[in-house]
Amino acid sequence: MNLKELSQHLGLSPTTVSRALNGYPEVNERTRQRVLEAAERHNYSPNSGAKRLAEGRVMTIGHVLPVSNEHEMVNPVFADFIAGAGKRYAEEGYDLLLTVVRDEDEVATYRDLAKRRAVDGVLLHGPKVNDRRIELMKELNLPFVVHGRSSVVGEDYNWVDVNNRRAFERAAGLLLDLGHTRIAFINGLADMDFASRRLAGMRDALASRGIEVCDDLVRHAEMSENYGYSSMREFLEMPEPPTAVLVSSIIPAIGARRALSDAGLSMADDVSVLIHDDDLSYFRNEGDIPTYTAVRSSVRDAGHMSAEMLLQTIANPDKEPQHVLLEAELTIGQSTGPAPAMRRFLKQG
Numbered sequence: 019m020n021l022k023e024l025s026q027h028l029g030l031s032p033t034t035v036s037r038a039l040n041g042y043p044e045v046n047e048r049t050r051q052r053v054l055e056a057a058e059r060h061n062y063s064p065n066s067g068a069k070r071l072a073e074g075r076v077m078t079i080g081h082v083l084p085v086s087n088e089h090e091m092v093n094p095v096f097a098d099f100i101a102g103a104g105k106r107y108a109e110e111g112y113d114l115l116l117t118v119v120r121d122e123d124e125v126a127t128y129r130d131l132a133k134r135r136a137v138d139g140v141l142l143h144g145p146k147v148n149d150r151r152i153e154l155m156k157e158l159n160l161p162f163v164v165h166g167r168s169s170v171v172g173e174d175y176n177w178v179d180v181n182n183r184r185a186f187e188r189a190a191g192l193l194l195d196l197g198h199t200r201i202a203f204i205n206g207l208a209d210m211d212f213a214s215r216r217l218a219g220m221r222d223a224l225a226s227r228g229i230e231v232c233d234d235l236v237r238h239a240e241m242s243e244n245y246g247y248s249s250m251r252e253f254l255e256m257p258e259p260p261t262a263v264l265v266s267s268i269i270p271a272i273g274a275r276r277a278l279s280d281a282g283l284s285m286a287d288d289v290s291v292l293i294h295d296d297d298l299s300y301f302r303n304e305g306d307i308p309t310y311t312a313v314r315s316s317v318r319d320a321g322h323m324s325a326e327m328l329l330q331t332i333a334n335p336d337k338e339p340q341h342v343l344l345e346a347e348l349t350i351g352q353s354t355g356p357a358p359a360m361r362r363f364l365k366q367g
Contacts, residue, residue, distance in 0.1 A: 019060045028056055040110075040333070078113045079103075079328065080137035082128060084121045094269065095296050095317050096143065099165065102321025103141065110329055112138070125154060132158040139332045141165065141324055146209045161335065163328040165320060168211055176331055178324045178342040182212050185313040185346035186219030189264055189292050192311070192348065194227055197357035198262035198290060202235035204249045204274060205266045213238065216266055216294070235260055246270025250277035254289075261357045262290035268301045271310060275353075285310075286355035293353075294346070308351035315346040 025032045030053070038045045038053035045053075056062070081100065104114050115137055119127045128151070131137050139161035142151055149168035152175055163176040193201055203220055206213035221231050234256070237249045246265060253260050254277065265271040271293040278289060285291045295303045295312035297319075303310050327340050 019062050021062075024053075024056060024060065024062050027060070028053060075138045075332070076135060077111055078115050078137045079107055079325070080131050080140040081114065081116045081143070082124060082131075082140065083116060083118045083143070084124045085118055094298055094300060095267070098296065098298050098318045099143070099321035099324075101299070102316075102318035102323075103325035104321075106322050106325035106329065112329070124151075128154060128158065128160070132160050139163075139328050141328055145211045147211050147214050149211070161328065161331045163324050163331065165324050166211055169214060174339045176327055176339050176341070178320055178327060178344070180212070180315045180320070180344045180346055182215035182346075183219040183222070185294065185315070185348075186216040186264065187223045188219075188346075188348050189294075189313050190220045190223035191226075193262045193264070193290060193292060193354070194223060194229075196262070196290065196354060198260075199227075199229055199357070200232070200235070200258065200260045200262075202237075202249075202253050202260035202263045203231075203266075204237050204246055204263060204270050206238065206241050208238040213266065216264075220264060241267040241270045243269055243273040243276075246273025247277045248273075250274040251281075254278075254281050254283070260289070262292070262354070265291060265293045268293050268295055268298065268303055268310065268312075272301070285353040290354040290357075295349070303349075303351065308349055309353060311351040311354040312349050313346040314349050315344050320344065 021032050021035060025035045028035060030049070034045065034049070035053050038050045039057060083096070100114070100116075107114055117127055117131075128140065131140070137160070140155065142149075142155070142162055142164045145151075145164050145166040145168045147168065148170035152164065152168060152171050152173065155162040156173065163178065165178055167177050167179045190201060201220070201224070203217065205217055208214070217231075217236065224231055235253065239245045246269070249270070250263065250273070253263065263274060265274055271291060274291060275285060278285060283289060292311045295310065295314040296317040297314055298317070303312055303314070323342055327342070330340070331337060
């Protein structure tokens with residue numbers, strides 16, 4: 019049975035039936051229940067074409083992926099986010115349109131999507147500290163949700179983000195409690211908002227103990243395994259190497275661990291390593307005691323929440339902007355231990 023046949027059977031318009039099936043508030047509860055019962059009885063499942071016809075939508079969500087030699091979105095974090103978001107889209111009969119473009123073509127791509135009405139909404143990834151795409155989305159009148167936030171943008175908008183500043187304040191605080199005072203940071207690209215907030219969190223923690231962040235111990239780049247390796251190598255070659263390292267992702271943390279191994283050193287015993295863990299499908303930080311001590315927040319869950327928020331915005335364009343701030347969970351693993359000075363003190367005690 020298709021939408022037209024179900025509508026004729028119920029004596030209702032296709033639009034009313036579609037809206038009842040999709041939970042629109044303007045359909046009264048009695049009609050909604052009648053439609054739902056009939057749909058179940060006749061094994062009706064709406065197809066995307068019927069929904070397009072009934073709702074005047076293209077039933078497509080846009081994700082634009084800029085690709086360059088240096089871009090934060092080219093990593094497995096993006097794939098897990100898409101998996102979470104795509105599952106939610108599919109549940110509501112939406113398709114996902116992924117457009118890969120050069121950095122310099124990103125703005126033109128959004129304008130083209132809006133002009134052609136190719137998508138019902140877009141999800142913005144990797145916001146920068148001052149992200150001009152937010153103003154562009156408002157100009158184009160495209161429903162959108164940002165995965166993350168943009169610190170400088172004053173206008174209100176939909177976003178889902180991790181409390182990065184608080185997470186890294188707690189992470190650095192744990193290392194300080196273990197006696198570490200010379201702490202390095204392998205961070206993301208400096209103009210990315212999450213990286214800015216994470217560095218601010220580290221500064222907060224150190225400042226509370228009267229310690230300044232040493233600029234020589236902070237690195238900013240795309241978060242690849244090789245970046246983690248080369249950064250740790252550089253730290254170890256310093257006259258006074260750090261005794262602990264914060265790492266913004268498990269991916270460069272794998273490289274950092276490899277550099278320690280090449281130098282005949284180990285995590286925790288020689289250098290403590292504390293990471294941000296996105297709970298990635300193919301880079302699991304698992305075990306009865308996880309490999310890495312981490313501040314953990316699932317990027318797949320964030321994708322699902324962002325998709326849900328965007329679908330709500332598309333269904334209710336006048337809805338006030340929504341915000342979801344996720345707190346990261348601090349998990350103790352095998353990669354952290356007391357600083358050398360504290361370790362000697364503990365042995366003497």
